[in-house]
Amino acid sequence: MRRAPTGLILGVALVAAAFAIRAASPAFAGWGVPDRAQDTITLALSVIIESAPFVFLGILLSTVVQVWLPHGFITRFLPRQPLLRRACISLLGMFFPVCECGNVPLARGFMVGGFTVPESITFLLAAPILNPITIITTHQAFGWGDGILLTRIVAGFVIANVIGWLFSRHPNPDSLLTRTFSASCAVPGVSGHDNDQHEGHSHPPGARPGRIERSVDLFTRETAVIMPALFLGSLIAALTQVFVPRSVLLALGSNPVWSVLAMMALAFIVAVCSNVDAFFVLSFGSTFMPGGIASFLTFGAMIDVKMLALMRTTFTTRTLVQITALVALMSAAAGLLVNYVA
Amino acid sequence: MSPRAVSRGTTPRKTPRTDGLSRYLAERWRGIGLSLVVVVATLWLGATGQLGLYIHPRYFIFTTVMAGLGLVFVVASFAFRTRPADESRPAGRPTGDRTTAGRRALALGGSAALLTFAAVAVLGLPPATLTSATAIQREVNSGGLDSEAAAEEAADLVGTGDYDRLSVKEWVSLLAQSEDPALYADKTASITGFVLPDAADPDNVFYVARFVVTCCAVDAQPIGVAVYQPGWQASYDTDDWVQVSGTFMSNPSSRSADSLAVLPTTIEPVDQPSDPYVY
Numbered sequence: 001m002r003r004a005p006t007g008l009i010l011g012v013a014l015v016a017a018a019f020a021i022r023a024a025s026p027a028f029a030g031w032g033v034p035d036r037a038q039d040t041i042t043l044a045l046s047v048i049i050e051s052a053p054f055v056f057l058g059i060l061l062s063t064v065v066q067v068w069l070p071h072g073f074i075t076r077f078l079p080r081q082p083l084l085r086r087a088c089i090s091l092l093g094m095f096f097p098v099c100e101c102g103n104v105p106l107a108r109g110f111m112v113g114g115f116t117v118p119e120s121i122t123f124l125l126a127a128p129i130l131n132p133i134t135i136i137t138t139h140q141a142f143g144w145g146d147g148i149l150l151t152r153i154v155a156g157f158v159i160a161n162v163i164g165w166l167f168s169r170h171p172n173p174d175s176l177l178t179r180t181f182s183a184s185c186a187v188p189g190v191s192g193h194d195n196d197q198h199e200g201h202s203h204p205p206g207a208r209p210g211r212i213e214r215s216v217d218l219f220t221r222e223t224a225v226i227m228p229a230l231f232l233g234s235l236i237a238a239l240t241q242v243f244v245p246r247s248v249l250l251a252l253g254s255n256p257v258w259s260v261l262a263m264m265a266l267a268f269i270v271a272v273c274s275n276v277d278a279f280f281v282l283s284f285g286s287t288f289m290p291g292g293i294a295s296f297l298t299f300g301a302m303i304d305v306k307m308l309a310l311m312r313t314t315f316t317t318r319t320l321v322q323i324t325a326l327v328a329l330m331s332a333a334a335g336l337l338v339n340y341v342a
Numbered sequence: 343m344s345p346r347a348v349s350r351g352t353t354p355r356k357t358p359r360t361d362g363l364s365r366y367l368a369e370r371w372r373g374i375g376l377s378l379v380v381v382v383a384t385l386w387l388g389a390t391g392q393l394g395l396y397i398h399p400r401y402f403i404f405t406t407v408m409a410g411l412g413l414v415f416v417v418a419s420f421a422f423r424t425r426p427a428d429e430s431r432p433a434g435r436p437t438g439d440r441t442t443a444g445r446r447a448l449a450l451g452g453s454a455a456l457l458t459f460a461a462v463a464v465l466g467l468p469p470a471t472l473t474s475a476t477a478i479q480r481e482v483n484s485g486g487l488d489s490e491a492a493a494e495e496a497a498d499l500v501g502t503g504d505y506d507r508l509s510v511k512e513w514v515s516l517l518a519q520s521e522d523p524a525l526y527a528d529k530t531a532s533i534t535g536f537v538l539p540d541a542a543d544p545d546n547v548f549y550v551a552r553f554v555v556t557c558c559a560v561d562a563q564p565i566g567v568a569v570y571q572p573g574w575q576a577s578y579d580t581d582d583w584v585q586v587s588g589t590f591m592s593n594p595s596s597r598s599a600d601s602l603a604v605l606p607t608t609i610e611p612v613d614q615p616s617d618p619y620v621y
Binding site: 005007008010011012014015018019021022023025026028033035036038039041042043044045046047048049050052053054056057060140141209212213216217219220221222223224225226227228230231232237238241242279282 | 396413
């Protein structure tokens, strides 16, 4: 990494140009965009503007954990008894509320630093739900009504620990990882700790960048993964809202079983960050049964198209299929429980 | 990575170095570019008082502060340039075959298309409120109101006798509590909203409608007060903003689902308010 004053000038110039285009945008009012297309953009933009600050916050906290805290600072205080240790690990998100995207590089760093594979999986599944930002935003959206928030918290804890326990019974947990994980990272340079060299990174001795530069580098890499997913997810969400007739959603949403399955499928495709997914699903609150909402918030926080792509950098496809099936079954069970019992 | 370094690494067959460079470019500028678009749009909307077109006011400060922080990181990303980590590709994987080249081209093309779309949609198009297209898609008066709080607020205003201060939201809340015509007989409504046809009787009845927003526009729910005015389409278009004054009566329309409607004494065209949603 090296300093480039021309880069700074270029960056400032691009930002100024973007402001100029934005300020001139009223002149484009006569483009005559059809109402439905205009509403699609308005809806997508509302999700993006609502979600982006939380995404930035997640990346900044992730940077603090990965760059500014000493390596091993977290793991040294954990108990040794496996069940208790995994239970504590599943609550780590309360202290480090990075979103699920930031959890993947963090979990890889944990494994290099001494976590077992099942412990890493437990953290990956629990942290997106059991963290203060997710809990606060879910409470803002739904309060304690219909048991949605309580189901999300309890199901997140139980599912993460059950799956962690199941994989701890595996005779060779290391076989759950991709062969190249220990030698390289498919997202190179993500971790900012000094263990990068163990992961095959190529900083020459004596040329290691400073923490500020590593923080900026991490921001660049994280946004490269998260922002496209945020845009595409928001666009799909907006298209769904504008073009799928509400009557179809109503028909699905009022059925105890279909409301759960439909919302889980939606969560898988939309891939909204768990920190803000409660806001997204709020508009379905009057359409879908509470169990469907609870399943969306449980399943979608753990598994979606974006998370599978990220997790594939570390885990084998077979492992991901098993994790996805287990999370789906237990999330559906939680949703059905809410619909039929609560 | 300078252009000279690119040319040094170029060979007729794609090498790990150029492959790493392509991935580096696709990954690096995709995130920074999209972040730049979002933070600039957010800060500009905040500065011009238009954030309310997209999100609830309670998030204005947090959103603006985080967008400011995001802007700092975006600019810093241009100042601190990292090398592409081309040496870190896992061993044993081919890097120069057609499949890899195709994926690389797809990634680059996809990133460019996404950036272009984001720049046009987020920066180029003027900010806009939701239209009747979304209101029609969602059932009017099917949700969106915190009934208890809105009803209490409306009841307080009714108690003062100052009915002109009752907005669409308060009237809808009152009508949800009771549709007894006697209760509304001596009350004049003066309400502002956009024109939304009643799907059941579009020739004779339209709603003076607003969107209720809980968190952001994606959760907006349309609410409206029915207005009985046969042939209204001759004077007004759907989505026009109007101020309607009139008294409530039993809805003469047999097809409309609303049992009460406003019989207007005046319908004045007005500009769209700067804050078109209600909360």
